[in-house]
Amino acid sequence: MSTPALLALADGTLFHGTSIGADGETIGEVVFNTSLTGYQEILTDPSYTKQMVTLTYPHIGNYGVNAEDAESRAVFAAGLIIRDLPLIHSNFRADMSLGEYLVKNNVVAIADIDTRKLTRILREKGAQPGCIVTGDNIDAAAAVEKAKSFGSMAGQDLAKVVTASDKYEWHTAEWKLGVGYTVQSNPKYHVVAYDFGVKHNILRMLAERGCKLTVVPAQTPAAEVLALNPDGVFLSNGPGDPEPCTYAIDATREFLAKGLPLFGICLGHQILGIAAGGKTSKMKFGHHGANHPVQDLDSKHVMITSQNHGFQVDETSLPANVRVTHRSLFDGTVQGIALTDKPAFSFQGHPEASPGPHDVAYLFDKFIASMAERK
Numbered sequence: 001m002s003t004p005a006l007l008a009l010a011d012g013t014l015f016h017g018t019s020i021g022a023d024g025e026t027i028g029e030v031v032f033n034t035s036l037t038g039y040q041e042i043l044t045d046p047s048y049t050k051q052m053v054t055l056t057y058p059h060i061g062n063y064g065v066n067a068e069d070a071e072s073r074a075v076f077a078a079g080l081i082i083r084d085l086p087l088i089h090s091n092f093r094a095d096m097s098l099g100e101y102l103v104k105n106n107v108v109a110i111a112d113i114d115t116r117k118l119t120r121i122l123r124e125k126g127a128q129p130g131c132i133v134t135g136d137n138i139d140a141a142a143a144v145e146k147a148k149s150f151g152s153m154a155g156q157d158l159a160k161v162v163t164a165s166d167k168y169e170w171h172t173a174e175w176k177l178g179v180g181y182t183v184q185s186n187p188k189y190h191v192v193a194y195d196f197g198v199k200h201n202i203l204r205m206l207a208e209r210g211c212k213l214t215v216v217p218a219q220t221p222a223a224e225v226l227a228l229n230p231d232g233v234f235l236s237n238g239p240g241d242p243e244p245c246t247y248a249i250d251a252t253r254e255f256l257a258k259g260l261p262l263f264g265i266c267l268g269h270q271i272l273g274i275a276a277g278g279k280t281s282k283m284k285f286g287h288h289g290a291n292h293p294v295q296d297l298d299s300k301h302v303m304i305t306s307q308n309h310g311f312q313v314d315e316t317s318l319p320a321n322v323r324v325t326h327r328s329l330f331d332g333t334v335q336g337i338a339l340t341d342k343p344a345f346s347f348q349g350h351p352e353a354s355p356g357p358h359d360v361a362y363l364f365d366k367f368i369a370s371m372a373e374r375k
């Protein structure tokens with residue numbers, strides 16, 4: 001017999017379904033993601049801390065879960081909400097089913113609800129807090145109150161919560177079919193990567209391109225990083241609101257002053273935007289998916305990109321020395337910036353994909369080129 005589960009939204013909407021993960025309850029901000037595949041990478045993306053993800057694609061779990069596709073050390077999403085978990089999974093790389101993985105990682109998750117209705121609510125009203133509860137005698141009114149108690153993602157400094165506790169070196173490069181993960185044994189550049197909740201594929205793509213990486217905790221002062229004598233500094237993705245990450249914003253200002261090559265992704269992009277003099281704001285429901293069109297304003301190329309953000313850099317707040325380089329073709333929001341007087345640039349979406357298309361991978365090459373030029 002399957003265990004019942006309830007998803008309650010802060011606005012009082014109730015979705016009755018089936019528990020497909022751990023028993024218990026969880027609260028978080030509910031966001032919808034339009035990726036067709038990549039549920040394992042999404043669950044393990046630290047940027048989803050305190051967020052529960054609903055996938056708009058109806059069948060989730062078809063190809064199971066494997067040991068190689070994790071994007072970090074653990075599952076960070078606060079919960080999973082799907083339409084249908086298939087009875088069987090099938091893939092030559094799979095070690096277990098999605099349901100087994102959710103139980104093993106203690107993730108509360110619900111299936112058999114109308115995810116189209118849920119997505120319409122989030123699109124019209126904006127991302128909102130929710131609560132999933134599993135079990136036979138669920139108190140729906142209490143679940144709505146718990147959802148309301150979550151408050152807002154605005155103002156939450158979560159990068160310093162999920163970051164690594166100590167600095168470490170990273171050498172793993174990209175995954176190759178029939179080989180698995182490869183190792184960078186002959187690096188040309190030393191990059192210090194700030195871990196605000198870094199996705200592993202970013203580190204792998206930098207290693208693949210000839211970088212030795214020293215990954216440092218979010219609150220590492222600029223002086224400690226400069227003492228490592230890096231060729232460039234990378235600012236990672238991460239959860240929460242960028243504005244309270246003053247430690248990272250201050251450090252970034254110091255790197256800008258030194259003229260070090262800088263590359264930021266997602267939270268790292270927002271931190272660069274603030275450090276350069278701009279402002280960020282919370283979006284209505286953000287961008288989460290692996291199928292969002294973005295235009296490179298220099299080449300005019302349109303790329304299909306991976307996205308996961310709920311905050312944005314406000315275009316009108318940017319000073320004269322910051323140029324908008326990329327734009328979302330969904331809503332016109334800023335997707336990339338570059339400083340006109342420093343070797344620093346950033347992207348709001350995810351050039352590392354994982355999951356998603358690799359259309360924006362050229363930005364990693366651009367970062368390598370800016371380090372090569374300075375050397």
Ligand SMILES: NC(=O)CC[C@H](N)C(=O)O
Nearest residue numbers: 237238266267309310311
């Ligand atoms: N993936 C990310 O780095 C997300 C950045 C930030 N937490 C946001 O929601 O906008």
